[in-house]
Amino acid sequence: MVTIRLLRRGAKKRPFYSIVVTDSRARRDSGYKEQIGFFNPVARGQEEPLRIDLERVDHWLGHGAGMSERVNHLVKGYRKQQQSAAA
16 A cells, blocks of 8 residues: 655754655655655744645545555645635
8 A cells, every 4th residue: 555654854853754655564764656745843934844745645645545644634734724825
């Protein structure tokens, strides 16, 4: 099964996560099929904390991909943020 989940990057005590599409059996930091966004939990000032390509998320969900709990929470929040910004 294909899963949309976080891939950890960044330095020690400075986490930075890529949101990737990968095989669910693969390890957390192993290869992936496609990178569809990023999440920076320690963003400060003008740094962008989150960016997700929602079209690609919808594409992969339409092809049967699942999402991890954390990514599901991030996507829901990002969709709300994008809708409020567009209105």
